[in-house]
């Protein structure tokens with residue numbers, strides 16, 4: 001079951017793309033076992049810690065998460081026999097909480113009904129450190145854990161193999177920056193000119209030098225600069241509003257059959273604008289972060 005992580009398909013957008021613009025390719029990370037690219041980093045965080053002895057057999061694993069990392073860790077920990085304690089919030093999709101519980105993990109929910117506010121992640125982190133102390137647990141601490149990039153180097157490798165080594169730009173939404181860093185470092189090793197574009201919510205455009213704010217693009221826009229990321233890792237940063245990200249996620253599902261969530265909506269918005277700017281012959285790659293299945297109970301796909 002752990003071997004089912006990765007080796008996802010990649011597809012070219014054919015209907016949304018503008019005539020005369022560059023190609024846009026989306027790596028379908030929804031094909032991972034829990035429906036998200038986070039399976040790759042959860043496996044890397046656990047296996048690197050196992051190898052270097054930081055994680056002991058039977059030790060409780062503890063993480064603060066919007067729910068996708070939690071779902072992936074719950075899957076990996078269930079298979080490897082580690083108890084898991086997750087700190088999350090009701091600002092994130094209910095489906096993610098239920099997935100974590102389905103794989104047998106314990107869960108604490110921090111209330112934040114108004115959405116992803118700047119103080120939410122610090123509150124979740126503080127509770128996670130209390131749980132680490134209470135359980136003598138192992139903190140995967142995704143925002144400060146350099147092992148997250150290990151899992152995404154393979155994603156970059158797959159892109160290179162699937163596209164015969166030809167990529168002009170890569171863009172993706174930034175939370176921990178694990179995916180962005182793991183993929184762009186692998187791409188740059190072969191393609192030093194590849195343009196690396198980070199994406200964030202317009203309402204909380206901290207990477208662009210703006211103020212932290214409240215938004216509904218789950219998985220990023222946490223209100224502070226992610227510690228793993230250096231300004232020199234980014235060639236460009238693009239900000240997308242919650243409304244535009246939602247609209248693009250809906251349009252991509254209806255027009256291309258690409259069924260995803262808000263962060264993928266942001267990814268596709270930026271990928272299409274880069275393809276427009278770079279023009280015919282250019283090749284832009286992004287990720288379909290996760291499946292629309294994770295957002296069915298929320299407002300994204302609610303009709304009427």
Ligand SMILES: Cc1ncc(COP(=O)(O)O)c(C=O)c1O
Nearest residue numbers: 068174175176177178179219263
């Ligand atoms: C739905 C979603 N999109 C995007 C991201 C951003 O990924 P990363 O943490 O690798 O920057 C995350 C991470 O939490 C996520 O859950």
